[in-house]
Amino acid sequence: MMAINGIMSLTGRNGVDSDEYDQWTAVRGRHMNEDHKFREDLYNAVKLMGKRRDTSNEEYFAALKKYGVDLSEETIIADYRQIKDVEKLDQMYYDRYGRILDDKQEEKWLNSDAFMDLLDRIVPQHFDIEETGDPYFITSAVDEICRNDLRKVDQKTIEKVLRALVTFSRTRDQHLLDNVAEFYDFGNLLKELIRVCHNRDQTFRALIRQLYECYEDMDPKIFPSVYKEYLNQKNMK
Structure with a gap:
């Protein structure tokens, strides 16, 4: 019996080397702790998001004021009117x-994070992306469009984004689609957005011509006939 106990003490459970068993239990315990921490962090993050969602603008401003941050809706509107760029x-x-x-x-x-949360709430209520050409809201609008079946998206919604891109170029002296926003391929995005627009009247064609005037890297194949008009007009100048 003593011999058996001696062997067990050397080999650990089920004949596994005791050092290996200790190492395994340590790793398993660490993974369990990491999993618990991940769940706890996720729960806290969701809780924080809920708190922010349920906090009114007035409550936000009052809480910020306790720390000497004197912001108001009027201040944000005035500042954004000057900068016109949320980020x-x-x-x-x-x-x-x-x-x-x-x-x-x-x-x-x-x-x-409170600043971006407040900007995201307040700015869209007072400014239109067609007016500001703000890349933050352009990408947000594109994200919203792409969540749906493009064939079912209202063309007016797409045109709004296209006009915002024109404003972005003209107000920021930017002439490359690659410069609109990081991680977004606006060259291909434009191709898809324009492809599903079926009402191609003179107003729409004029909008596409403005895009060609604004962006040097816009693909001529997106709308060949309008691109040809753009070139003819350009050569006449």
């Missing part, structure tokens, strides 16, 4: 106030 304005607010919020972070739901 740049978010960066401006972060440079001013971000460290205050992130360093203290007494309330976990309130950190520097």
